Amino acid sequence: MSEVVTYSIKLEAATRDRLQALVDGSGLTAKEFLGHMVDFYEVAQIRETIGHVKQIESLRQHLARIEEIYVAMVKDGQDRQESDAAHIMQLGNEVTQAKAMALEATEKAQKTAADAAVQVEMARVEASTQVQAAKDEAARVHEAAEKDVRDA
Numbered sequence: 583m584s585e586v587v588t589y590s591i592k593l594e595a596a597t598r599d600r601l602q603a604l605v606d607g608s609g610l611t612a613k614e615f616l617g618h619m620v621d622f623y624e625v626a627q628i629r630e631t632i633g634h635v636k637q638i639e640s641l642r643q644h645l646a647r648i649e650e651i652y653v654a655m656v657k658d659g660q661d662r663q664e665s666d667a668a669h670i671m672q673l674g675n676e677v678t679q680a681k682a683m684a685l686e687a688t689e690k691a692q693k694t695a696a697d698a699a700v701q702v703e704m705a706r707v708e709a710s711t712q713v714q715a716a717k718d719e720a721a722r723v724h725e726a727a728e729k730d731v732r733d734a
Contacts, residue, residue, distance in 0.1 A: 593601070605615045632638060 605612050
């Protein structure tokens with residue numbers, strides 16, 4: 583393992599704040615971030631000394647194309663997620679409306695059934711009253727007929 587030493591420098595406040603924002607956004611420690619910065623700088627220096635070698639330029643173009651494809655894939659995924667979320671919300675609203683309509687129809691059916699039960703009971707009472715009246719009338723007619731038969 584390499585030796586770890588302390589290194590300090592004086593920076594302008596704005597530069598320090600920019601550096602801290604980059605470190606915070608990277609998810610790395612300040613030590614790891616500075617190590618990466620040195621590595622990137624060394625690679626940039628090598629690129630400058632190599633110049634425009636045809637193979638390296640071709641690799642850069644391919645890398646740029648790969649990055650474009652990856653970014654497009656990520657954007658498509660995000661668009662698909664947004665579309666799916668909107669569709670799910672729409673279906674949720676439709677389900678809520680359907681439940682409300684079903685509840686309303688159930689309540690209406692229950693009221694109709696209750697009204698029908700009341701009407702049936704009223705019809706039963708009326709029919710019972712009419713039957714009793716008919717029985718009473720038949721008994722009176724029967725008595726009158728028996729009286730006529732006895733009197734005759």
